[in-house]
Amino acid sequence: MTNFTYSQAALDRLQKTDLDIFNALMNEERRQSEGIELIPSENYCFPEVYALLGSVFNNKYSEGYPGRRYYGGQENTDTIETLARERAKVVFRAEHANVQPLSGCPMNEAVYFALLNPGDTIMGMDLTHGGHLSHGHPVTNMSKIFKFVRYKTEIPSGLIDLNKVRQAALENKPKLIICGHSSYPREYDYAGFRKIADEVGALLMADVSHLGGLIAGGALKNPLDYGFDVVTSTTHKSLRGPRGGIILCKEKFAKAIDKSVFPGMQGGPHMHQIAALAVTLKLVQTNAHKAYAKQVLTNARAFAHGLLESDTPLITGGTENHLIVINVAAGFGITGDIAEKALDRVGITLNKNVIPDDPNPPMKPSGIRFGTPAATARGMKEPEMKQLANVMLQVLRAPDDEALLTKLREETRALCMRFPVPGIES
């Protein structure tokens, strides 16, 4: 098995120089090929991305922005960063784009520092209800600088009640309200959030890290169409690009955002990452990507349907996006860590996950979370989702049945071999 995006000469050299790392690389290629990736924040990137991440752009320091750098030799780096910014503006219908954030957490931190002062109040979704760590969880550094208040989903529906969000906003008077999640299987009411932000005089941000590629492909709503001030997204999830972050904003915030990213938070941007992002932003404008984005949602619904046929307890009762959360404690009498491990044994990778107001601790939570972006990138469709749902149910019902797990491992491997990972040849 080899990844056709690395040159054979470079691989031969790596093998001679460091066999341990070479072997780990080969083993990881095998793991990704022979198993199915269902972690909803992961994906198989476009093969072109590998070519640029392994390129000489890695060598270049480019502190500053196109046309205004602190080092010489920028004729090619200026070209790629300008293309990345312009393409991002087209893809997301944004007035301004900053493509330099090294990843999702620094991207969000840069927004907080650009728009707010220390001590200001930010309102985001509670982590255990689907929000993300970088939206002010008490363990993060940001929680020492800003005051975070949280809105939650309703129990047992698992849905956001906008009246309660409005009430919390009126009580706490946040300067910034964040829409965005990493495990909420429903679409946000962006227009409703805009109304609340207007009523309390808050700025409005959406972190669409999970959804970026689905919005780019026109399968989900774009918060910028609803007057959001800032939208952030990681670039390595449904967008299928390099690891990184992107900040899209109204022109009036452009200067503050740019200054906050550099020199406020970061030094030299990773130009190999920005080059890979530029090509990603070209690829997501194709009809092939539009079809992909639509299929991700169709697959998630098919997967959920396969589970619901057996009365599996899904948080919110289903999905409107790419992800699904099962309450495995309620449905199967096991915790998420046990489910995660047993599914790993059959070649299904997903993650244990807390559920709203989880009575169990984060390392032994009540749920599991998974999604369809990566499986869809392999070309899988509804029949394969049904098959995977069926394998999953068998594992969840009998996580200790060694003979069954061995048999199901073979079934998953056979399925995966029919759908090669983009960029990996077997």
Ligand SMILES: Cc1ncc(COP(=O)(O)O)c(C=O)c1O
């Ligand atoms: C909604 C959301 N925001 C931010 C991030 C952080 O991204 P990173 O891990 O690249 O820092 C994630 C990552 O999972 C996410 O889901």
